[in-house]
Amino acid sequence: xxxxxxxxxxxxxxxxxxxxxxxxxxxxxxxxxxxxxxxxxxxxxxxxxxxxxxxxxxxxxxxxxxxxxxxxxxxxxxxxxxxxxxxxxxxxxxxxxxxxxxxxxxxxxxxxxxxxxxxxxxxxxxxxxxxxxxxxxxxxxxxxxxxxxxxxxxxxxxxxxxxxxxxxxxxxxxxxxxxxxxxxxxxxxxxxxxxxxxxxxxxxxxxxxxxxxxxxxxxxxxxxxxxxxxxxxxxxxxxxxxxxxxxxxxxxxxxxxxxxxxxxxxxxxxxxxxxxxxxxxxxxxxxxxxxxxxxxxxxxxxxxxxxxxxxxxxxxxxxxxxxxxxxxxxxxxxxxxxxxxxxxxxxxxxxxxxxxxxxxxxxxxxxxxxxxxxxxxxxxxxxxxxxxxxxxxxxxxxxxxxxxxxxxxxxxxxxxxxxxxxxxxxxxxxxxxxxxxxxxxxxxxxxxxxxxxxxxxxxxxxxxxxxxxxxxxxxxxxxxxxxxxxxxxxxxxxxxxxxxxxxxxxxxxxxxxxxxxxxxxxxxxxxxxxxxxxxxxxxxxxxxxxxxxxxxxxxxxxxxxxxxxxxxxxxxxxxxxxxxxxxxxxxxxxxxxxxxxxxxxxxxxxxxxxxxxxxxxxxxxxxxxxxxxxxxxxxxxxxxxxxxxxxxxxxxxxxxxxxxxxxxxxxxxxxxxxxxxxxxxxxxxxxxxxxxxxxxxxxxxxxxxxxxxxxxxxxxxxxxxxxxxxxxxxxxxxxxxxxxxxxxxxxxxxxxxxxxxxxxxxxxxxxxxxxxxxxxxxxxxxxxxxxxxxxxxxxxxxxxxxxxxxxxxxxxxxxxxxxxxxxxxxxxxxxxxxxxxxxxxxxxxxxxxxxxxxxxxxxxxxxxxxxxxxxxxxxxxxxxxxxxxx
RNA sequence: GGGCGAUUAGCUCAGCUGGUUUAGAGCGUCUGCCUUACAAGCAGAGGGUCUGCGGUUCGAAUCCGUAAUCGCCCACCA
Numbered sequence: 016x017x018x019x020x021x022x023x024x025x026x027x028x029x030x031x032x033x034x035x036x037x038x039x040x041x042x043x044x045x046x047x048x049x050x051x052x053x054x055x056x057x058x059x060x061x062x063x064x065x066x067x068x069x070x071x072x073x074x075x076x077x078x079x080x081x082x083x084x085x086x087x088x089x090x091x092x093x094x095x096x097x098x099x100x101x102x103x104x105x106x107x108x109x110x111x112x113x114x115x116x117x118x119x120x121x122x123x124x125x126x127x128x129x130x131x132x133x134x135x136x137x138x139x140x141x142x143x144x145x146x147x148x149x150x151x152x153x154x155x156x157x158x159x160x161x162x163x164x165x166x167x168x169x170x171x172x173x174x175x176x177x178x179x180x181x182x183x184x185x186x187x188x189x190x191x192x193x194x195x196x197x198x199x200x201x202x203x204x205x206x207x208x209x210x211x212x213x214x215x216x217x218x219x220x221x222x223x224x225x226x227x228x229x230x231x232x233x234x235x236x237x238x239x240x241x242x243x244x245x246x247x248x249x250x251x252x253x254x255x256x257x258x259x260x261x262x263x264x265x266x267x268x269x270x271x272x273x274x275x276x277x278x279x280x281x282x283x284x285x286x287x288x289x290x291x292x293x294x295x296x297x298x299x300x301x302x303x304x305x306x307x308x309x310x311x312x313x314x315x316x317x318x319x320x321x322x323x324x325x326x327x328x329x330x331x332x333x334x335x336x337x338x339x340x341x342x343x344x345x346x347x348x349x350x351x352x353x354x355x356x357x358x359x360x361x362x363x364x365x366x367x368x369x370x371x372x373x374x375x376x377x378x379x380x381x382x383x384x385x386x387x388x389x390x391x392x393x394x395x396x397x398x399x400x401x402x403x404x405x406x407x408x409x410x411x412x413x414x415x416x417x418x419x420x421x422x423x424x425x426x427x428x429x430x431x432x433x434x435x436x437x438x439x440x441x442x443x444x445x446x447x448x449x450x451x452x453x454x455x456x457x458x459x460x461x462x463x464x465x466x467x468x469x470x471x472x473x474x475x476x477x478x479x480x481x482x483x484x485x486x487x488x489x490x491x492x493x494x495x496x497x498x499x500x501x502x503x504x505x506x507x508x509x510x511x512x513x514x515x516x517x518x519x520x521x522x523x524x525x526x527x528x529x530x531x532x533x534x535x536x537x538x539x540x541x542x543x544x545x546x547x548x549x550x551x552x553x554x555x556x557x558x559x560x561x562x563x564x565x566x567x568x569x570x571x572x573x574x575x576x577x578x579x580x581x582x583x584x585x586x587x588x589x590x591x592x593x594x595x596x597x598x599x600x601x602x603x604x605x606x607x608x609x610x611x612x613x614x615x616x617x618x619x620x621x622x623x624x625x626x627x628x629x630x631x632x633x634x635x636x637x638x639x640x641x642x643x644x645x646x647x648x649x650x651x652x653x654x655x656x657x658x659x660x661x662x663x664x665x666x667x668x669x670x671x672x673x674x675x676x677x678x679x680x681x682x683x684x685x686x687x688x689x690x691x692x693x694x695x696x697x698x699x700x701x702x703x704x705x706x707x708x709x710x711x712x713x714x715x716x717x718x719x720x721x722x723x724x725x726x727x728x729x730x731x732x733x734x735x736x737x738x739x740x741x742x743x744x745x746x747x748x749x750x751x752x753x754x755x756x757x758x759x760x761x762x763x764x765x766x767x768x769x770x771x772x773x774x775x776x777x778x779x780x781x782x783x784x785x786x787x788x789x790x791x792x793x794x795x796x797x798x799x800x801x802x803x804x805x806x807x808x809x810x811x812x813x814x815x816x817x818x819x820x821x822x823x824x825x826x827x828x829x830x831x832x833x834x835x836x837x838x839x840x841x842x843x844x845x846x847x848x849x850x851x852x853x854x855x856x857x858x859x860x861x862x863x864x865x866x867x868x869x870x871x872x873x874x875x876x877x878x879x880x881x882x883x884x885x886x887x888x889x890x891x892x893x894x895x896x897x898x899x900x901x
Numbered sequence: 902g903g904g905c906g907a908u909u910a911g912c913u914c915a916g917c918u919g920g921u922u923u924a925g926a927g928c929g930u931c932u933g934c935c936u937u938a939c940a941a942g943c944a945g946a947g948g949g950u951c952u953g954c955g956g957u958u959c960g961a962a963u964c965c966g967u968a969a970u971c972g973c974c975c976a977c978c979a
Contacts, residue, residue, distance in 0.1 A: 032939070217976095224979085244979060257979095291978060299979055308977045367979090381977095411917090416905060417974065424975085522974090557913090559972085590927075591913070596906095597972090599913060603928065610941045617939035624938070666915070669926070684938085691937065765945075772933055772945055779936075854923060861920090867959035875920050875960090882922050 030623070030728075034616035036580025036609075039724045044157055046723075050735045053162045055102035057511035063094035063101040064515040066494050066545075067163065068528070069171060072107035073114055073148040076155035078554040078562055078600060079521060081572040082592060085585045086551060087519045088161050089664060092716035094516075095162075096743045102512060103162060104497050105153060106169035109145070111486040112206050112374040115436040118144050134435050134481070141436045145172075155573060160581045160719045162739070169497055171489040172438070179501035180438040180489045181454050183539060188442075188452040192390045193430075195442070195450075199310045200386055200429055201370065204328030204342075205377035208433040209386050211485060212426055213526050215379050217368040226296060226360035227353060229256060229273040232281050240265070240273060241360045243295030245367055246305075247353065248345040250275055251334040252323040253282055255301040257312060260286035262297050276358045277349065278335050285316050307381050324380060342380075387431040387440060387482070395425045397537040398530065407533055408547045410662045414522060421526050428531075430485045437483030444478045451477075491531035494518075494544035501539060509540075518545040521553060549662050552597040554588075559599060575605050582718035583608035589668050589717060611672060612721050615714070618680050619725050622707060625689065627700035635796045637699040640686035643757045645702075647678050648709060649747035650754065655713065656745065668717050675710055682761070686797055704729060712741050759823055760794045766820035767802035770829050774818065781805040782829050785817065788892050790825035813899040821847070824888025826896050841900055848893045855886040 047053060065087050070080060087103060094101040118141045119129050129137060153168065169176060187193045200209040225247045228239040242256060253275045258265040268284045275282055282301075289312065290299045303313025303320040313320055323334035330337045330345055337345045353359050370379035399422040401407045402415060409415050431440060443459040444450045445467050453459035456474060464472045495501050500509035514536070520529060529548055536544035554562055562569035575584045586608030592598045651674045658667035687703060689695045708729060715722040715738050726738040771778060784804045786792075795807050810828070813819065817828035818840070861867050862879055871879075 030938095033941075034939095242979085246979085289978090294978060301979095306977080306979075308979075311977080413906070420904070420975070525974095553973095596914085601913075601928085604913090606941075607927070610939095613939065613941050617942085619938080621938035661917090663915095663917090669915080673926085680939090681943085688938095768944055769946080775933080777936090778934085778944085850923085857923065861960070864959050867920095870959055871920070878921070885922070 030616075030620050032617070032620070034580075034612045034721060036582060036612065036720060037577075040158070040160070040576075040581055040720045043720055043723045044160070047162065047737065047739065048157075048165065050737070051166075052737055052739050053103070053164045054166055055100055055164055057507055058100055060098065060100040062512050062516075063091070063099040064104070064512045065091055065102075065517050065519065066104045066497055066515055067106060068518075068520045068524070069106045069108035069169075069490060069493065070152045071110040071113060072145055072150070072152075072170065073110070073117060074152050076152050076159070076572050078569055078572055078588075079551075080152070080156075081159060081575075081584065082554055082588050082598070083519055083521060083551050084156055084159055084161050085588055086549065086592075086664060087517075088159070088585075088719070089589070089716045090517055090519070090549075091162055092719060092739065093659060093743075095739055096712060096715065096741060097745075098742055102164055102167075104167050104169065105156070105161075105163035105165060106167075106493075106497065107149060107153065107171070108486060108490055109170065109172040109437060111432055111434050111437040111483060112203075112208065112210075112372075114141065114145065115434045116206055116375060118436065137435050158573060158576055158581060160585065162719070167497070171486065171493075175499050175502065176489060176492070176496045177438055178454075179492055179496040179499075180484060181441050182501055183492060183535075184438075184441055184484065184488075185452055185454050186539070187389060192394065193387060193452075194390065195385065195387050197383060197385050198388070198429070199307050199381050199383055201372075202326070202380045202382035202384070203372040203375055203377050204324075204326065204380050205375040206372060206434075207326050209382075209384060209429055209431060210372060210379070211429045211487075213487075214373040215370040216373050217370050219366055220369045222365055222367055222369070224295065224363040224365035225350065226362070227276060227300075228358045228360055229276060229298075229300075231268070232272040232274055234271075240268065240298050241296045242298045242300045244300055245365065246346070247349050248330075248337075248342055249302045249305050249323070250300060250349070251278055251330065251336065252302040252304050252321040253278075253280070253300050254303060254313065254318045254321060255282050255285050255316065257285045257287050257290050257299045257301050258297060259288055259290040259292045261288070262290075262292045264297060276353055276356070283318075285312070285318075287312060287315070304383055305381055310381075310383070320383065322383065324382070328377075328380060386429050387442075387484075389428040389430055391425045391427055391534075394534050394538055395422045395530075398422065398533040401533060401537060401543050407543045407545065410547060410549045414525060414548075414550055417522075417525060418530060421530060428485075430488045431480075431482040432485055433481075434483045435481075437486065438489060440480040440482050440484060442480040444480065445472075446476055450480070487527050487531060490528055491535045492539070494532060494536065495540055504540060513540065514543050515545045517547045517549060519549045519551060522550045523553070525550070547662070552592060554600050555597050557599055557601050559597075562600075570600075570602065575602070579605040579609040580612060580720070582612050582721050586611055586668070586718060589665050590672070592665050611676070612718065614676055614680060615718075615721055615725065618675075618684060619707065619728070621684060621688070622703055623728065625700060625703075626694040627697045628694035629697040631694060631696040633696045633698045636800050637687045637696065639794055639797055640683055641699065641702050643753055644678065644683040644706060646749040646753045647674065647757075648706060649749035650751075651678075652709075652713065652744060652747055653749070671713055671717065675714065679706065679710060682757075685801060708741075709744060711738060712743055715739070715741075756791065756794065759791075760797060762822045763798055763827055764801045766822060766827055767798075767804065767829065770818045770820070774831060778803060783808070785810040785814070785828040785830065786825055787811065787813065787828065787895070788825035789888065790823065790827075813896065819896055821889060821892045821896065823885070824892055826892045837900055841897065844893055844897050844900070848890065848897070851886050851890050851893070855883065855890065858882045858886060 067087065068083065091101045091103040121144065122129060122140060156163065184193065201212065201215045203210055222245055224243050224245055226241050226243050227247060229242055230239045256273050258268060269286065272281045272283050290297065301309045301312050301318060303309045303318050304322040321333050323331055324342065325331045328342045330340050332338055337348065350359065371377065372379055399419065402409060402418055441454060442450045442452045443463060445463050447467065449466065451459050451462035451466055453462050459477060460472065460474055463477045464470050492501060494513065494515050498509040498512055499506055500513060532544045536542055556562055556568040560568060572584060583605050587604035590607065591604050651670055654670050655667045658670065687699050711722045711726050723738050767784065776782065781803050784807045786807060787810055798804055798807065813828055814830045817830045819826050819828040858879055862883065868876055
């Protein structure tokens with residue numbers, strides 16, 4: 016490959032006028048990979064490490080991934096170029112619920128029911144599925160340019176990670192931090208499993224508040240009370256009605272019983288202050304089996320609990336009626352039946368929040384069941400402290416509040432899932448119903464024999480818990496388990512790479528994952544898992560809506576790469592993505608990125624097209640241009656360094672963007688550019704290539720492909736070398752004065768160009784420039800070149816027909832043959848005069864204020880004085896210009 | 902119900918230890934250019950008084966308070 020490319024590099028005329036990412040990206044990615052340039056092993060250098068937030072193994076790349084992984088890649092690539100031993104570890108997550116759901120659906124389409132399969136058979140289908148679809152997303156990450164060390168690709172269910180999870184479970188159990196118990200849990204009737212609190216998403220929904228009549232038992236007057244509920248189907252499980260004891264409307268009910276409609280069950284009236292008197296009717300039906308609050312009331316008053324639902328959300332035998340019907344169908348039917356009996360008082364519109372499963376979106380059913388839990392309160396303490404004292408730094412820091420709130424109100428974590436796809440809980444039940452917890456079946460048997468006092472117990476006598484662990488129970492170990500830090504806590508890799516450097520993730524998994532990793536880090540390794548957490552924003556569409564499959568508003572990142580190139584997509588995403596702020600994504604952002612690639616490409620074509628000649632003397636313009644640009648370059652290097660340290664990545668990219676486009680292309684290249692088909696002097700040529708080299712290095716973390724491509728055209732290199740390892744210059748000095756002098760020059764040139772535009776003077780026609788007043792002539796040669804000025808002269812009297820503009824304290828004039836529009840000139844000058852008079856008045860007001868002069872720092876006062884004198888000079892120039900006109 | 906964040910140009914956003922010229926960028930708009938690196942481009946122009954009100958300060962887009970609007974997170978009100 017290099018032979019061919021080097022040939023094209025010899026002659027830029029062969030480079031296309033447009034950059035074509037397709038031809039370049041695949042080639043370089045392969046080059047990087049085959050030369051193992053992403054690979055890292057422990058050595059003497061300072062480590063820099065990021066672990067990828069493992070995407071769902073069967074998932075595909077979406078915009079959130081694109082953003083998140085671009086940021087990680089930028090950080091890793093930059094670290095490499097700073098001389099660090101940079102490692103980015105990739106991997107995927109087994110995503111228990113969603114993968115199992117996909118496999119179940121696939122089997123169903125083949126007419127196979129999960130219940131007909133053994134656990135082993137099902138798992139073999141699941142592994143087939145994982146191997147077939149797994150890792151697609153990792154291929155997609157390659158398209159994005161992600162410089163992951165693929166040799167280290169891990170999976171939350173592979174051997175090391177599986178065993179790590181089991182070891183941790185046993186460890187926590189033995190520490191008394193894992194327990195098994197009956198609790199009200201969030202049940203997903205579609206996935207048929209319990210969920211943790213974090214996996215429930217509450218959505219506001221338009222629903223109804225049904226007012227139902229419950230007859231008072233044996234009441235001679237035939238009175239009834241009205242109960243308000245959003246879930247009439249649950250009356251099948253009612254075991255009481257509750258009112259507030261202070262509610263005078265209902266004191267007559269004390270000690271009475273009411274009849275549950277349709278089912279005809281007699282239930283007691285209980286009195287508890289939990290009931291709000293002013294909500295609904297003030298009467299609350301109590302269904303201990305299907306509502307967390309009712310459950311607590313049931314416990315308190317010793318009420319029976321009737322579980323009227325099957326696991327799949329249909330009515331169970333215990334419901335008595337509607338057996339086998341779906342809960343939502345029952346809701347409709349029961350209202351018809353109640354209405355027929357005259358038991359419906361009224362139906363109101365009502366907005367309430369309904370819990371949905373994060374994975375399946377099914378409406379969650381609160382359900383009593385036996386599950387495994389992690390006791391969190393003590394585990395959370397060191398993790399809370401670590402973030403509070405910035406040992407783990409959050410960027411932006413506002414997420415500390417969120418974290419603190421969650422950590423200080425942390426609930427026990429329900430970790431068992433009624434699934435097969437995942438790490439099976441290592442608990443083994445004895446014939447008597449008690450259990451032991453152990454890493455292996457052998458160990459479990461030993462423990463069981465010991466516990467039962469029966470040495471003849473065999474493996475067949477003990478039964479392993481069929482449930483699996485929550486996926487997050489494996490991903491919370493990720494920064495440790497990737498380096499085998501759980502099974503071998505003192506190995507070389509974990510010692511070298513842990514704690515990792517940065518974690519990049521979206522804020523919506525701060526509790527699911529980030530908080531728990533921090534907890535796990537302190538608990539299982541005595542150390543934080545990472546130094547910094549960078550929270551990205553959420554990618555939204557132009558209208559601010561979250562991107563989602565159902566809305567169809569999410570572009571496919573691969574399509575975008577196809578259209579704009581990976582660099583274009585990366586650039587577009589990053590320009591709009593400050594930390595922690597959601598980004599309103601618009602394809603025009605990618606267009607900008609693509610255009611920028613093209614700009615770089617064409618700047619390169621220009622430079623490579625020059626013929627250098629060592630016989631030619633370096634012109635003054637080039638000398639001055641080089642002096643100026645190297646200062647601007649150094650200033651930007653420092654600026655970018657500072658911004659990157661603060662994770663202000665989009666600002667850093669903006670700085671680089673402007674440096675390349677505005678300063679380098681629009682000014683520097685134009686200043687040093689030789690006349691058409693003329694050779695350039697060797698010195699300027701070499702300097703320009705040097706600048707280009709530094710610019711490419713600076714750009715590389717953001718735009719890896721085009722920079723690698725051009726870097727290889729720039730200079731000869733050996734096979735296996737890459738810009739990836741070219742080092743960034745650091746701590747270069749610059750002069751602010753040289754830069755500001757050039758800024759003034761830009762104003763002068765812009766002034767000349769404006770006059771040309773307004774007067775319709777072609778750029779080709781050379782002009783004469785007259786200068787009146789105090790002006791530095793050091794950069795005059797550049798003014799000549801950039802403004803196409805043939806002579807610059809000092810002058811005292813303004814010619815009658817000269818158009819003019821003012822920069823600093825000097826007036827610049829272009830004598831014109833045809834007369835000028837006096838009125839317009841005067842108007843313009845008057846406006847400018849007014850502006851500066853206002854400005855001057857402000858400055859003088861400050862300076863006249865004794866307290867300002869006394870209190871403000873010296874430098875600030877000096878600056879005000881400088882502003883004053885500058886404004887005075889400018890005003891004087893304006894005045895003389897006006898006088899000359901009038 | 903609690904908490905957090907936002908409100909700056911037509912749009913999307915910078916401006917994060919108060920003073921760097923009475924606010925910057927990109928996109929869009931307007932004007933003139935196919936000037937042999939780039940029309941995916943070049944050269945220019947216009948456009949905001951920083952959501953309202955009050956305060957602190959010599960000085961406020963920046964700090965404090967308050968109101969309004971929007972967004973997010975958390976919470977067991979049927």
